[in-house]
Amino acid sequence: MSGHHRTEISRRGVLKGATALGALGLLAPSAWVNPARAAIADGEVLTGSHWGAFYAKVEGGKWVDVRPWEGDPHPSHQLPGVMDSVMSPTRIQYPMVRRAFLEEGPGAKPETRGMNDFVRVTWDEALELVTGELKRVSDTYGPTGIFGGSYGWKSSGKLHNCQSLLRRMLNVGLNGAFVNSSGDYSTGASQIIMPHVMGTLEVYEQQTVWPVVVESTDLLVFWGADPVRTNQIGWTVADHDGYIGLEEFKKTGKKVICIDPWRSHTAKFFDAEWIPIRPHTDVAMMLGIAHTLYTEELHDADFLDEYTTGFDKFLPYLLGETDDTPKTAEWAAEICEVPAEKIKELARLFQSNRTMLSSGWSIQRQHHGEQSHWMLVTLASMLGQIGLPGGGFGLSYHYANGGAPSANSIVLPGISDGGAAVEGAAWLTEAGAASIPVSRVAEMILNPGKEFNFNGKTQTFPDVKMVYWVGGNPFAHHPSTQELIEGWKRLETVVVQDFQWTPTARMADIVLPATSAYERNDIENVGDYSARAIVAMKQVIEPMYEARNDFDIFADLAEKLGARDKFTEGKDEMAWIKGFYESAAEQAPARGIEVPGFDAFWEVGIVEFEIPEENKQFVRYSDFREDPLLEPLGTPSGLIEIYSKNIEKMGYDDCPPHPMWLEPIERLGNGSKFPFHLDTAHPNSRLHSQLCGTKLRDTYTVAGREPCLINPADAEARGIVDGDIVRVFNDRGAILAGAVVTDEIRPNVIRVSEGGWYSPAAGSEAGTLCEYGDVNMLTVGVGTSSLAQGNCGHTALVDVEKYTGEAGDPVVFTTPAEG
Ligand code: PGD
Numbered sequence: 050m051s052g053h054h055r056t057e058i059s060r061r062g063v064l065k066g067a068t069a070l071g072a073l074g075l076l077a078p079s080a081w082v083n084p085a086r087a088a089i090a091d092g093e094v095l096t097g098s099h100w101g102a103f104y105a106k107v108e109g110g111k112w113v114d115v116r117p118w119e120g121d122p123h124p125s126h127q128l129p130g131v132m133d134s135v136m137s138p139t140r141i142q143y144p145m146v147r148r149a150f151l152e153e154g155p156g157a158k159p160e161t162r163g164m165n166d167f168v169r170v171t172w173d174e175a176l177e178l179v180t181g182e183l184k185r186v187s188d189t190y191g192p193t194g195i196f197g198g199s200y201g202w203k204s205s206g207k208l209h210n211c212q213s214l215l216r217r218m219l220n221v222g223l224n225g226a227f228v229n230s231s232g233d234y235s236t237g238a239s240q241i242i243m244p245h246v247m248g249t250l251e252v253y254e255q256q257t258v259w260p261v262v263v264e265s266t267d268l269l270v271f272w273g274a275d276p277v278r279t280n281q282i283g284w285t286v287a288d289h290d291g292y293i294g295l296e297e298f299k300k301t302g303k304k305v306i307c308i309d310p311w312r313s314h315t316a317k318f319f320d321a322e323w324i325p326i327r328p329h330t331d332v333a334m335m336l337g338i339a340h341t342l343y344t345e346e347l348h349d350a351d352f353l354d355e356y357t358t359g360f361d362k363f364l365p366y367l368l369g370e371t372d373d374t375p376k377t378a379e380w381a382a383e384i385c386e387v388p389a390e391k392i393k394e395l396a397r398l399f400q401s402n403r404t405m406l407s408s409g410w411s412i413q414r415q416h417h418g419e420q421s422h423w424m425l426v427t428l429a430s431m432l433g434q435i436g437l438p439g440g441g442f443g444l445s446y447h448y449a450n451g452g453a454p455s456a457n458s459i460v461l462p463g464i465s466d467g468g469a470a471v472e473g474a475a476w477l478t479e480a481g482a483a484s485i486p487v488s489r490v491a492e493m494i495l496n497p498g499k500e501f502n503f504n505g506k507t508q509t510f511p512d513v514k515m516v517y518w519v520g521g522n523p524f525a526h527h528p529s530t531q532e533l534i535e536g537w538k539r540l541e542t543v544v545v546q547d548f549q550w551t552p553t554a555r556m557a558d559i560v561l562p563a564t565s566a567y568e569r570n571d572i573e574n575v576g577d578y579s580a581r582a583i584v585a586m587k588q589v590i591e592p593m594y595e596a597r598n599d600f601d602i603f604a605d606l607a608e609k610l611g612a613r614d615k616f617t618e619g620k621d622e623m624a625w626i627k628g629f630y631e632s633a634a635e636q637a638p639a640r641g642i643e644v645p646g647f648d649a650f651w652e653v654g655i656v657e658f659e660i661p662e663e664n665k666q667f668v669r670y671s672d673f674r675e676d677p678l679l680e681p682l683g684t685p686s687g688l689i690e691i692y693s694k695n696i697e698k699m700g701y702d703d704c705p706p707h708p709m710w711l712e713p714i715e716r717l718g719n720g721s722k723f724p725f726h727l728d729t730a731h732p733n734s735r736l737h738s739q740l741c742g743t744k745l746r747d748t749y750t751v752a753g754r755e756p757c758l759i760n761p762a763d764a765e766a767r768g769i770v771d772g773d774i775v776r777v778f779n780d781r782g783a784i785l786a787g788a789v790v791t792d793e794i795r796p797n798v799i800r801v802s803e804g805g806w807y808s809p810a811a812g813s814e815a816g817t818l819c820e821y822g823d824v825n826m827l828t829v830g831v832g833t834s835s836l837a838q839g840n841c842g843h844t845a846l847v848d849v850e851k852y853t854g855e856a857g858d859p860v861v862f863t864t865p866a867e868g
Contacts, residue, residue, distance in 0.1 A: 095654040097286035097573050097584040098566060099205055099736055100125040102655070105132070105567065105589040112136070112567065112590050120575075120582065120657065123292035125281040127734055130745030134565060135593065138864055139550045139742030141562040142594035144175035145865070150558040155182065156541035162556045163534075163815035165865035172595065176602075178559055180609040182542045183219075186515040187226050193483065193511035195219065196494075198230025200487050201521015202737055205286050206571030206586055207463035208625045211519040211546065211563065211599040216466035218603040219517075222610030225468060228511050230487040234526055236410050237488055237832075237839020238418035239444065241504050242704075245693045246423055248683025252410065255578050256443040256452040257669045259294025263301060265439030267402035270306045271321070272425065273331065274409030275313040275730070276447040282736050283449040286584055288576030290453030291446070304402075306395075308334070310728055311758070311800055312793040324395075325795035328726040329716040329844065330385035331412045334392060335424045336710055337381025340367055341396035342431050344377075348400075349433025356677055357430050359692020363707040376710070384710070384718065399432055406442040411730055415843045416713035417703065418833040424708040427691050435689070436674025443669070449577035454665045456581040457640055458658035459633040461574055464625065467615070485510065488840035491527060491830060494536035502835035505699045515542040519563070519599060524552035524807045525738035525823055528842045529830030531782055534816045548596060549742050552807035552823070552861055556815065563599050568592040572626045575655075582657040583633070585626075585650065598622070696836065704836035714829055715846045717797055723779050723846035725763070725799050729824040730843075732802035741806045742862060751787025753858060755805040755822025759849065763797065764790040769851050776818075776852040777801065779845065782826035784819040785856055799849055803842060808861035821859040 093104040095118065102118035115132045117124030134140075145167035149158035170178070186194040197219045203211050219227040232240060236252040243251035262269065280291045295318065298305075305321035307313055308331070312323050326334060342348040343364070353360045369375030378392035398404075406429055412421040425442055434440025445451030485493050486503050489510075497512035527533050537543065537556055545557035548565045567589040575582035592598075600622065607616035620628065627647045637644045642658065650656055672680040681687025685695060697706035705711075712719060717726050734749050735741055749756060752774045759769060769775055773788040777799065786801050794800055805822035809815050819826050828845040832838035 094587050094589045095584065096567060096586045096589060097205055097575065098131055099202065099282045099284070099287060099739075100127050100131055101287045101289060102575055102582075102584050103128055103131075107589060110590060118655075120655075121289050123289040125287070125289075127281065127736070127740060127745060130734070130740040130743040133743040133745065134549065134740055135567055135590070137549075137743050139862055140593060141548055141550050141554060141560060141596070142864070143169045143562060144172055144595065145560040146170050146175070146178065147558045150542075155185075155558070159538040159540070160814050162537060162543070162558070163552070163809060164812060165555055165860065167560065167865050172597070175559060175561060176605055176609065179544055179561070180606055182515060182544070182559075183223060183606070183610065186542060187223055190512065190514050192226035193228050194514045195223070195227040196490070196513045196516045197227035198485065198487065198490070199516075199518045199521055200230060200234065200523070201519075201526065202739065203520030204566035205284075205573045206566055207461050207573055207629050208571050208622065209566065209569055209599055210464055212521075213464050213466045214599050214603045215517060215519045216468065217464065217616060218607050218610075220467040221612040221615040222607045228493075228513055229484040230490070231484050232487045232839070234414075234488055234840050234842065236413065237486070238413040238834070238837040239410065239422045241837035241839070242419040242423055243444075245684065245696055246426055246690050251422070252444045252448075254445060255455060255667065255669065256445050257405070257439065257441065258454045258665060258667045259291065259297065259452045260454065260665045261438045261668055262405055262452065263294060263297045265403055266298075266303065266405045267439075268304050268306065268398060268404045269298060270308065270399075270404060270406050271313070271315050271447075272308045272406055272408040273412040274407050274447040275309070275315045276407075277314040277318045278733050279409070279447045279731055280450050283577045285449075285577050286573045286575045288450055288453060288579045288581055290576060290579050290581070291450030294452055310726070310795050310798040311730070314733065324387055324391065327384070327386040327717050328728060328798060329415055329713045332420045332424045332708065333376075333381045333384040333710045334387055335428045336367065336376035337378040337385070337389070337392040338396045338399065339424075339428050339431055340376045340381075341378050341393045342400060343367060345396070347396060348431040352433030352435070353430060356435070356674070357689040357691050358686045359690060359707060360430070362692040363427065366707065366709065386718070403437070403439045404432060404434060405439055407446040408442065408444055409447045410444070411843050413833070414840060416715070416829065416831065416833060416841045417711040418839055418841070419704050419837055420708050420711060426689060427708050430689055430691065436668065436670035438668050438671075441670065445578075451578050453576060453579040454660045454667065455579055456576070456658035456660045457642060457664070458574075458580040459583070459636040459640065459642075459644060460580060461572060461583060461629050461633045463629065486832070486838035488527070489832060489838055490523065491529065491532040491536045492832075494539055495532065501838070502699075502701065503838050504836055505695070514540060515544075516540055517544045517546075518553060518557075519546045522547075522551045522553045522738045524556055525741075525804050525825065528825050528828035528840050528844075529781065530807055530819075530823060530825045531816055532830040537815075546599065546602065550861075550865060551738065551742075555861070555865060561602060562594060562596045563602070564592045564596045568596060569598045570622055570626060572629055579660070580658070581660065582655055583630070583650070585654045587654060699836065701835040703834040713844060714831060714841075715844055717846070721846045723848050725797055725847050725849060727777065727824060727827055727845040727847045728794075728798055728800040728843070729803045729828065729845065730800065732804050735802070735804050738804040738806060741804060746862075751789055752856075754785050754787040754820075755801055756789045757786035757822070757849070758789050758791055758794040758800040760794050760796045760798070761790050761792055763799075763849075764788065767850060769849070774852040774856050775849050777827065777847050777849045779827055779847045781829075782816075782819070784822050784824070784826050785852055786822045799847070806859070806861045808859035810857055811860040820857055821861060
């Protein structure tokens with residue numbers, strides 16, 4: 050495998066902004082190159098992925114090597130796994146149908162889902178079956194019988210967005226008669242509470258850029274954030290420019306603090322001060338800091354006056370006037386296990402330095418997660434540095450390279466879900482049943498007709514009988530796998546379309562093999578925040594086995610539903626891609642840049658854009674700070690809402706109108722019989738569950754299982770040594786994992802990354818012991834609160850013991866038997 054070394058950014062030999070046209074002028078006018086011919090020619094093909102842009106080396110029609118794009122300042126070590134995912138044994142090769150479903154009909158023997166007993170069928174048979182089920186379920190159960198709100202990280206690319214394509218097919222083919230979903234599993238709580246507090250989603254917004262942080266921030270705090278690990282991936286094609294900022298900041302030698310139960314990659318990278326907080330107690334710690342600031346008169350009263358509303362309503366709570374509990378550093382220390390003196394020291398340190406509080410999303414992906422970022426904003430408001438260079442707070446430095454300065458670029462549109470064209474869709478939405486907050490999927494299937502609250506509205510769960518999942522892996526991502534297993538039993542039909550035999554595919558009735566992103570053509574922006582290039586995601590190899598593009602599968606289904614033309618709009622793959630590029634190119638004159646024509650762009654494969662100097666100076670909320678009247682926030686008051694009248698009106702017990710410490714359903718130190726908190730943060734060598742089926746797994750598994758980090762004191766007390774197979778369990782379920790004994794994790798916390806594929810023992814019914822390490826066997830299924838109904842993927846107390854029973858090889862990494 051060649052070159053995963055770092056590449057100097059100055060070595061970029063690629064076209065830049067306005068110079069692009071000139072350089073292209075030197076090229077001979079390009080005739081249209083048949084993408085299939087390009088794909089099978091030997092040589093290197095430039096393409097893009099969540100892990101970055103890279104060259105795929107092709108020999109004799111086979112993909113044999115991978116090399117990062119030279120414009121990538123910090124290539125991900127996961128690229129070899131990306132290549133392997135295309136040919137791994139976990140590849141879905143043919144359309145398959147669960148035997149009992151095929152032989153006995155929809156809904157037959159649901160307990161055999163997950164037992165890997167499939168029958169191979171032809172594409173024709175498979176598509177007939179799917180169309181038949183779409184019609185039958187919709188005719189029998191009406192417009193809310195089918196769930197098409199399928200969620201997941203899919204692959205990059207503006208055309209082959211399988212989730213939009215699924216909904217497009219349901220919109221044009223069934224006139225929108227399906228249940229959709231809103232929100233995501235990443236920021237379920239924050240993306241609902243932040244608009245009430247800051248007037249924006251906040252979590253997906255550009256941050257004060259790294260050059261400003263490097264220059265002006267004195268103290269950089271990572272509060273439950275690990276950008277060195279998590280910036281490997283992006284939603285579009287990762288640029289990795291955030292690493293330039295991290296490295297520049299490191300060179301300054303300025304102070305970095307990591308508040309985290311684990312000594313993270315970032316803590317090690319900076320040799321930061323590590324504050325090993327007890328999980329789920331961050332709000333208490335923030336309150337302790339806030340109380341110190343107030344009582345020591347270190348808070349910025351002028352900032353609170355001018356830029357916020359409701360501090361006066363929050364203060365009596367902080368001081369304990371409303372509940373007889375002053376939120377002192379000592380009170381906080383009891384809860385969070387950070388010494389009171391340290392909490393006070395932090396208050397003084399934050400106040401006396403230009404401090405950037407950079408938070409990740411784990412502290413909101415938990416029960417009552419809404420409070421965490423609300424309290425962080427309140428704390429930052431008391432410090433009064435929001436809108437100053439290098440001060441305030443940031444909720445996206447750890448994601449997709451937030452804080453990397455933005456280029457003066459054009460932005461691509463993508464395939465639409467076709468919803469706008471659906472006649473009669475309005476009545477569905479009005480019925481309030483057409484969409485659910487995404488992480489309520491198991492609750493929905495199990496509780497048709499049940500009322501639930503969501504951000505001020507009361508809605509009713511529909512009665513879903515058929516699920517169609519693409520581009521996601523709920524049997525890895527959904528907290529409380531058991532609830533999903535129970536829910537699945539209520540379903541008559543499950544269709545899964547993927548290129549990997551994921552646990553979700555194994556739980557399906559009809560499995561359709563999709564192409565991977567490297568067996569088709571597409572186009573994508575590079576850099577979610579920097580948007581510094583557009584890359585042609587050229588097809589690397591011909592589709593393997595019988596895999597077909599999601600676009601073609603859905604076009605065929607639309608045809609069978611009488612709506613092919615509405616689905617394709619008469620355009621094929623390359624016509625769509627060209628259309629997206631040309632529509633983006635229309636933005637160029639207004640931005641004062643020139644871009645090559647489509648054919649020239651496709652030939653070269655990438656176009657890069659300049660980053661203007663002023664974008665290297667961007668300070669989030671500086672406009673608001675300069676003039677809060679002319680540049681108000683999008684909140685009802687135009688100010689930062691420490692107290693929200695809108696939330697007050699909703700009257701939720703589990704989300705009061707100002708930030709509060711609310712006991713989570715489970716946490717350490719609150720009388721549970723389970724002595725460990727399970728930290729389920731994102732993996733270092735996977736993207737959620739993607740690449741779990743590849744050779745990359747061999748680089749991190751322990752005894753063939755997902756690693757389980759455990760503190761030496763805890764391990765010793767249980768007779769566990771490094772390399773042991775351990776059983777992690779609670780009343781909800783049990784998983785096997787491989788012990789890694791390390792003092793990089795604090796006592797009473799163990800860490801198993803999310804995204805491990807769920808693997809019940811061979812031939813056993815789903816819901817039993819998972820032999821690999823799907824943490825969601827152990828997490829709670831409740832929503833964060835009535836406000837956001839986000840997922841609580843980090844909420845789980847467990848016990849752990851040395852495992853002495855039979856431990857089979859996880860069956861999930863083999864190809865299911867074919868009848
Ligand atoms: P992925 O592994 O990315 O996980 O959950 P998500 O379902 O997004 O799944 C994507 C699937 O899409 C893979 O099976 C892949 O093979 C398939 N796929 C990729 N490309 C294509 C394509 O072109 N066509 C088709 N048909 N399929 C394709 C992630 C979710 O997990 C997220 S975003 C978060 S933030 C949550 N994190 C946690 C957590 O921290 N802790 C816990 N306990 N649980 C979590 N769950 C959530």
